[in-house]
Amino acid sequence: MFQFLFKKEQQVEQLIYQYLDNLKMAQDNFLTAMNVYFEKGFCEDFDFLIEQTHKVESKADDTRYEIETMMYAKALIPESRGDVLGLLEAIDQIPGLFELILYMIQTQRLSTPDFLVLDIKELIRVSLECCDLLIKEVEALFKKSGDIRSLVSNIDNNESHCDHIERRIIARIFDADLDPFQKLQLKEMVIQLGEISDQADRVSRRVHIISTKRRV
Amino acid sequence: MSSLLSAIFLGWSLGANNQANVFGSAVSSRMVKFWTAAILASVFVLLGSLLEGEACIETYTGLTRMTLELAVISSLASAGTVTLMTVLGLPVSTSQTVPGAIFAIGLLNRQLDLPGMGKVVACWFGTPVGGVLIAVVLYYGLAAVYNRLKINLFQSDKVLRVCLIIAGSYGAYTLGANNVANVTAVFVGAGVLTVFSAVLIGGMSIGFGIMTYSRPVIETVGKKLVKLDAFSALVVVLAESITVHIYTFIGVPVSTSQAVVGAVLGVGIVRGINTIRRRTMVNILLAWFLTPVMACFLTLVIDFIANLHYVPSR
Numbered sequence: 001m002f003q004f005l006f007k008k009e010q011q012v013e014q015l016i017y018q019y020l021d022n023l024k025m026a027q028d029n030f031l032t033a034m035n036v037y038f039e040k041g042f043c044e045d046f047d048f049l050i051e052q053t054h055k056v057e058s059k060a061d062d063t064r065y066e067i068e069t070m071m072y073a074k075a076l077i078p079e080s081r082g083d084v085l086g087l088l089e090a091i092d093q094i095p096g097l098f099e100l101i102l103y104m105i106q107t108q109r110l111s112t113p114d115f116l117v118l119d120i121k122e123l124i125r126v127s128l129e130c131c132d133l134l135i136k137e138v139e140a141l142f143k144k145s146g147d148i149r150s151l152v153s154n155i156d157n158n159e160s161h162c163d164h165i166e167r168r169i170i171a172r173i174f175d176a177d178l179d180p181f182q183k184l185q186l187k188e189m190v191i192q193l194g195e196i197s198d199q200a201d202r203v204s205r206r207v208h209i210i211s212t213k214r215r216v
Numbered sequence: 217m218s219s220l221l222s223a224i225f226l227g228w229s230l231g232a233n234n235q236a237n238v239f240g241s242a243v244s245s246r247m248v249k250f251w252t253a254a255i256l257a258s259v260f261v262l263l264g265s266l267l268e269g270e271a272c273i274e275t276y277t278g279l280t281r282m283t284l285e286l287a288v289i290s291s292l293a294s295a296g297t298v299t300l301m302t303v304l305g306l307p308v309s310t311s312q313t314v315p316g317a318i319f320a321i322g323l324l325n326r327q328l329d330l331p332g333m334g335k336v337v338a339c340w341f342g343t344p345v346g347g348v349l350i351a352v353v354l355y356y357g358l359a360a361v362y363n364r365l366k367i368n369l370f371q372s373d374k375v376l377r378v379c380l381i382i383a384g385s386y387g388a389y390t391l392g393a394n395n396v397a398n399v400t401a402v403f404v405g406a407g408v409l410t411v412f413s414a415v416l417i418g419g420m421s422i423g424f425g426i427m428t429y430s431r432p433v434i435e436t437v438g439k440k441l442v443k444l445d446a447f448s449a450l451v452v453v454l455a456e457s458i459t460v461h462i463y464t465f466i467g468v469p470v471s472t473s474q475a476v477v478g479a480v481l482g483v484g485i486v487r488g489i490n491t492i493r494r495r496t497m498v499n500i501l502l503a504w505f506l507t508p509v510m511a512c513f514l515t516l517v518i519d520f521i522a523n524l525h526y527v528p529s530r
Contacts, residue, residue: 009373009374080369084369144371214372
């Protein structure tokens with residue numbers, strides 16, 4: 001009955017789902033790029049996938065700015081505006097990390113020793129699982145379609161698992177007979193990979209707070 | 217018609233000042249556009265005046281005997297008190313100004329319905345108390361319903377915004393129904409206006425105040441208000457409106473500002489936070505005492521000046 005009063009809110013809602021689609025696309029590109037890197041090393045496909053990840057990340061940024069503009073045009077009530085903007089800003093760091101890691105590998109011509117590949121692949125798999133769960137959690141917040149508390153708990157478990165893998169990889173790097181400069185480069189990459197699950201965990205907690213706060 | 221100018225001015229200032237109590241938090245936080253709020257409030261104030269304004273008018277007309285001259289004096293004194301106290305930065309309520317002026321007229325007439333006046337004064341004290349109690353009950357009741365709703369963030373926003381518009385309109389309705397007596401009741405007592413023309417002129421002048429000058433008041437008051445979340449703001453507006461509506465049934469005009477203070481205090485009690493500063497409470501006590509005294513004094517002064525005559529010496 002009052003739908004005509006809330007055109008802006010409906011547009012914002014659609015843009016948020018569009019933003020989550022972009023995040024998923026950036027995640028898929030990142031995973032494919034890393035697999036190509038481990039299998040073929042530096043090649044045209046790898047460069048192409050980095051470019052694709054960058055484009056998707058930029059598109060996500062544009063969507064976020066569009067949402068911000070609509071918010072400042074007075075969509076939603078003020079406290080929800082702050083919550084949604086803060087949440088998107090926090091999520092937006094994740095595609096930024098995908099881009100950062102890929103550029104780090106590309107520009108520093110980083111070579112990953114074979115004995116680390118399985119562990120790093122495992123770290124990427126669990127980190128991206130955190131991202132999938134996070135997208136589900138954000139959708140649950142906006143669609144009221146899932147159990148946010150159990151999703152928070154799953155992300156938290158995955159994040160702990162990632163921390164464990166991260167420490168194991170770093171220990172193996174420094175145990176190995178590698179060039180000290182390469183050790184530092186690899187350590188930095190592993191830390192940034194670990195940061196994906198850390199950020200997903202931070203955002204997940206934020207979603208939980210937003211959801212809890214809305215109970216009166 | 218010129219004798220009604222002071223009443224129209226009083227209605228105008230009442231509308232300009234009291235719109236902040238019904239749509240203030242919604243407009244100052246940009247949840248509702250000013251013009252949407254102003255048009256809705258003006259329409260509902262007029263509706264409230266026309267449909268339920270009679271009861272409070274009857275209470276005021278029964279307090280003392282009025283003539284056209286006394287009605288003009290009391291109306292002028294009320295409008296003067298509101299202006300003077302606003303300029304001096306002192307708390308003021310029209311619902312306490314008009315009884316002060318009527319009391320002075322009663323003294324001049326040597327005819328005052330003391331039990332009726334006692335009922336009016338008792339309702340002043342009951343207004344913030346009513347606001348507190350109704351806000352507490354409403355908060356628990358509405359929270360139980362709201363928390364059971366299976367709605368997402370966007371839907372919850374929509375629900376709150378629509379409810380705020382409905383509650384604000386209801387608040388405007390009760391403002392018109394309750395406070396229109398402050399504007400034109402003395403002219404009904406004097407036999408200058410019929411009840412219908414009194415509620416029509418009163419309601420329109422309040423609406424005129426809302427449309428022309430409530431925006432700066434909302435912006436000023438909005439900055440001083442405690443920042444409430446949307447749900448609490450809804451409870452406050454509803455509690456204030458219900459309180460004022462109850463006093464409309466009783467037939468006594470009361471201060472919407474004091475009902476709001478009570479309601480904000482009630483929300484603070486439920487949420488365990490300090491929502492009201494001590495200064496606000498002191499202001500209410502000051503308004504209860506200073507406003508009627510000032511209106512009474514000003515009525516006597518205006519009457520004295522109006523009756524100054526040259527008496528030739530023999």
